[in-house]
Amino acid sequence: MAGRNKKGGNQKDLTASYLNGEMDEDRVDAEERFGDKSKHYQRDKTIKTQAGRPDEEIDALPAGEVIQVHSLYSDVLTSDGTQWRCVQRKTLSRISATQLVVGDFVRFSPSPELNDLVKNEGVIERIEPRRTVLTRADSFKQLESHPIVANAERMLIVASLHLPEVKWGLIDRMVIAAESGGLEPVLCLNKVDTAEDDEDLAAAQVVLDHYASMGITSLKTCVPTGLGLAELRDVLTGRTTVLAGHSGVGKSSLIRAVEPTLDLRVGEISAIHSKGMHTTTSARKFPLTFGGHVIDTPGVKLFGLWQINEEKLATFFPDVEDGTAPDWRIESHERILESLPPAGYDELKIDPDRRKKESPGPETAD
Numbered sequence: 167m168a169g170r171n172k173k174g175g176n177q178k179d180l181t182a183s184y185l186n187g188e189m190d191e192d193r194v195d196a197e198e199r200f201g202d203k204s205k206h207y208q209r210d211k212t213i214k215t216q217a218g219r220p221d222e223e224i225d226a227l228p229a230g231e232v233i234q235v236h237s238l239y240s241d242v243l244t245s246d247g248t249q250w251r252c253v254q255r256k257t258l259s260r261i262s263a264t265q266l267v268v269g270d271f272v273r274f275s276p277s278p279e280l281n282d283l284v285k286n287e288g289v290i291e292r293i294e295p296r297r298t299v300l301t302r303a304d305s306f307k308q309l310e311s312h313p314i315v316a317n318a319e320r321m322l323i324v325a326s327l328h329l330p331e332v333k334w335g336l337i338d339r340m341v342i343a344a345e346s347g348g349l350e351p352v353l354c355l356n357k358v359d360t361a362e363d364d365e366d367l368a369a370a371q372v373v374l375d376h377y378a379s380m381g382i383t384s385l386k387t388c389v390p391t392g393l394g395l396a397e398l399r400d401v402l403t404g405r406t407t408v409l410a411g412h413s414g415v416g417k418s419s420l421i422r423a424v425e426p427t428l429d430l431r432v433g434e435i436s437a438i439h440s441k442g443m444h445t446t447t448s449a450r451k452f453p454l455t456f457g458g459h460v461i462d463t464p465g466v467k468l469f470g471l472w473q474i475n476e477e478k479l480a481t482f483f484p485d486v487e488d489g490t491a492p493d494w495r496i497e498s499h500e501r502i503l504e505s506l507p508p509a510g511y512d513e514l515k516i517d518p519d520r521r522k523k524e525s526p527g528p529e530t531a532d
């Protein structure tokens with residue numbers, strides 16, 4: 167009883183259907199939590215129960231896609247357009263090493279409708295294997311993997327020619343994060359109207375041509391004049407695209423220019439709110455009326471280069487390998503190489519000295 171009283175408000179509603187009978191494992195779990203058995207015993211037992219659940223039973227459940235992850239529940243959209251508020255089965259979060267992220271495909275058990283207010287709620291029973299995954303870089307370099315987006319097909323890497331000035335080394339990092347996660351990177355050089363002169367623009371074009379020689383496509387855009395917006399629309403149509411790029415480069419403006427009804431700032435506002443609720447990710451998926459989706463990741467400054475070692479990194483720098491790289495690419499390669507965790511890092515404990523060195527001091531934090 168103490169357990170139920172502990173939950174308040176919203177969570178109580180969600181938990182009520184969760185505990186109401188037909189969900190055997192959770193009922194057992196709720197009862198055992200207050201017994202004298204050790205935590206380990208309960209853990210083993212719930213894993214067994216979950217593992218024993220026949221796959222075909224789960225195959226028959228409704229399928230949906232996670233469009234936003236909150237701290238207590240996730241929004242799951244089914245193909246008929248219904249949005250469900252789903253909690254993750256406790257046993258599921260215990261057996262799966264990875265947390266639920268935006269873009270995950272799931273199977274869920276709809277909870278019984280209690281009344282008009284408590285409906286379209288469910289319990290996620292299974293996360294389907296991910297086709298692609300994008301991870302977030304955290305402090306202490308990439309010592310821990312934090313997936314933030316699953317199953318996206320493309321990453322639109324937005325930079326502005328000036329204001330703020332494009333840093334090609336950071337673009338390289340984003341390209342690698344995309345490609346290593348299975349996403350196709352597309353570069354979007356925005357604010358081309360800020361070019362100082364023809365030479366300035368020509369220099370940027372040389373860089374874009376260099377990327378093209380490595381198979382990476384790019385766009386040049388300008389929101390006030392509409393330059394490149396038709397091409398941008400084509401890139402976004404019919405696919406799921408993650409938006410990447412630093413604040414101020416024009417991501418929201420570009421999306422609003424091709425889809426006037428969509429205001430990504432809404433996502434930014436909700437990210438601020440959810441921060442106080444310890445939400446693990448602020449990524450959010452938006453539908454496009456001309457087909458396809460964009461995923462905005464406000465607050466994510468850097469994507470993680472997860473599981474990239476020196477050898478793998480070299481495959482992203484074929485130009486450095488064959489001696490055709492311009493200086494900025496050589497420098498960029500060196501910088502990324504320096505930032506990679508040491509070989510065998512996953513077996514290392516983070517030592518406090520290393521932690522001190524790498525954690526940004528107050529004067530460098532932004």
Ligand SMILES: Nc1nc2c(ncn2[C@@H]2O[C@H](COP(=O)(O)OP(=O)(O)O)[C@@H](O)[C@H]2O)c(=O)[nH]1
Nearest residue numbers: 356357388389390412413414415416417418419
């Ligand atoms: N000159 C110029 N300014 C732009 C362009 N696109 C966006 N901006 C401006 O750049 C600023 C930041 O844009 P915003 O869309 O909020 O960037 P975000 O932080 O990447 O979403 C705003 O003041 C926009 O009006 C462009 O193509 N040219």
Ligand SMILES: [Mg+2]
Nearest residue numbers: 417418419430
């Ligand atoms: Mg924005």
